Amino acid sequence: MKVTVIGTGYVGLVTGACLAELGNEVFCLDVDAEKINLLNHGGIPIYEPGLKEIVDRNRAYGRLTFSTDVAASVAHGDIQFIAVGTPPDEDGSADMQYVLAAARAIGRCMTTFKVIVDKSTVPVGTADRVTQVIAEELAIRGLPAENFSVVSNPEFLKEGAAVEDFMRPDRIVIGTQTNAAGLAAKELMRKLYSPFNRHHERTYYMDVRSAELTKYAANAMLATRISFMNEIANLADQVGADIESVRLGIGSDSRIGYGFLYAGTGYGGSCFPKDVSALNKIAQQCGQDLKLLSAVEAVNEQQKHILIKKITSKLGKDLTGKTFALWGLAFKPNTDDMREAPSRVIIRNLLMRGACVQAFDPVAQLEAQRVLYQDMADIPELLDQLDFVADPQDALRGSDALIIVTEWKQFRSPDFHLMKQQLKLGMIFDGRNLYDPLHLQELGLEYYGVGRASHGAADPFAFVDQNHLPTSREPLYTHFTA
Known part of the structure; x- marks a missing residue:
């Protein structure tokens, strides 16, 4: 399949390289000419175990292209992954300017049916905003707004194990729209991810907003476990x-x-x-x-x-x-x-x-x-x-x-x-x-260490309120039934 990935940061580069490894023709776009030049000359802008070998191999095979040519990138892929950064804004919300800029670029250049995939971590409702932006650009050009569909496909990649996570996912979440274009998009996404489902089905299909919320909820749950254990450790x-x-x-x-x-x-x-x-x-x-x-x-x-x-x-x-x-x-x-x-x-x-x-x-x-x-x-x-x-x-x-x-x-x-x-x-x-x-x-x-006080603690019972310890004449059970 022909796939375009917009953004060659952490998520975009791993996504593009791994999809190329599966035999797809992948076009990676970035507006940063210096980064594209680095990638085209054998460099890697991030450290991730195993990633350079996959990039080098698939670039040599001709399955992985890096460019700053926006029109060429939109023309290439039937599926357009948006994998640009969503840094925190001053108020803590996700900054959506790069996602929407990518969507506008697609809308300005597309001439055939496209599936636009939100791969970046984005707030709930982003697919609707991306849909609106692309529709606006198509309307300016006098083209029908039914010629595309926006999909939510959040990433679940751990830094340091991203290649392994992508190639052997424990789940793939895909949120699609329910109209005719959405059904067509679902079939294209099913075909793209079919290599991962040969032994058992790993894909969870749902509505777009549920897919968007799933990503945030997953990371929030993991962060909660870490903070909980740190509180217990203290x-x-x-x-x-x-x-x-x-x-x-x-x-x-x-x-x-x-x-x-x-x-x-x-x-x-x-x-x-x-x-x-x-x-x-x-x-x-x-x-x-x-x-x-x-x-x-x-x-x-x-x-x-x-x-x-x-x-x-x-x-x-x-x-x-x-x-x-x-x-x-x-x-x-x-x-x-x-x-x-x-x-x-x-x-x-x-x-x-x-x-x-x-x-x-x-x-x-x-x-x-x-x-x-x-x-x-x-x-x-x-x-x-x-x-x-x-x-x-x-x-x-x-x-x-x-x-x-x-x-x-x-x-x-x-x-x-x-x-x-x-x-x-x-x-x-x-x-x-x-x-x-x-x-x-x-x-x-x-x-x-952190939470290791039982080893070498001067007085492990110093926290106990001595005024509430039972005397030798008091029955112990009274202190456990109160």
Whole structure:
């Protein structure tokens, strides 16, 4: 099939490359000439495992084309995917200008029946707006408005595993209109995705607005699980429990499961923060207050400061003269994405408290330098305290303590004996709970995870109100039946 993908960002490039891998002829359009030039000369603008190999292979086969030619892109594809950015606006809503600009471009150039697919994460009702915009452009040209149909086909790609998610999806959601054009669009989409349904049906067909809401609801649910576990982890620190034991205990319940139950420094990236905020805004516009999601956002923002709280509780608020090794800059492993990354909050706080930071990330170094220099534009003089180093061991040399922010695999089994020799204070502040606290204590290292207070807590029962403990003469059961 002939497919056009508008936008060569994260979603667009993965979508285009993977559809070409399935044998389709894919035309990828972007208005950024520099990005298109990079792609045409063997470069990749994002880091995603396995993506470059697929792009190179299908470009060589002639199944994948990159261009800035709008008219050619519209003429090429019977199916036109809109996969442009929908960044958060100032009020938290999704900025739709790029989606609507793409729709207008299609309307200005199309001459035959087209299926326009909203692949970008868009608010409920976007398909109606796209339909209106294209119809307006066709009316200006005196063409019938029945010659197209708009489909919602949200993406469910995890950064770091996007190629695998696309090629082996657990579900495909397609929202179509119910008129004749919508039925024709449904058949084209069924044909496009038929390779994924050979063993069993993975596609869920529904109305357009339900498909649009499904994407937001899915990300909001996952974000909620993360914030819930972070709240429980903070409570575990107070009551002397181990969040890892709690995670295993509740995750074994088939109704709950283990996914997205890891405590840490909060979620980041391009999806969860933006989509939770946008869903809240959609609800507000409908006169509804989503109290749960407002709390999810608030908890996540607080959680980005959790390691700073642990550090200052041990070393004081003034960290002048202290040097910290920091492992991990990207918001998650297997990506160079620094959007909403907790490392940005942590580094700024450390620098403002007078500390020096020696930071390492196996992939995100260059992107981290770019965004951190922007973050610190108001106090650029503090950047002299920040150093990006070539490997994890370089970060440890001369440091007082280690901070772990991203759970890259190469951080999982370090040389702890060497680490003890290099860290002046022998402290590890682990924002991803990578290590066994008891093992590190045996080695003489001080370990501070998130929700791991049961290991080495001075008084795990300090939270108990002593005035309400039963005396030796009181029957215990009275305190459990009240």
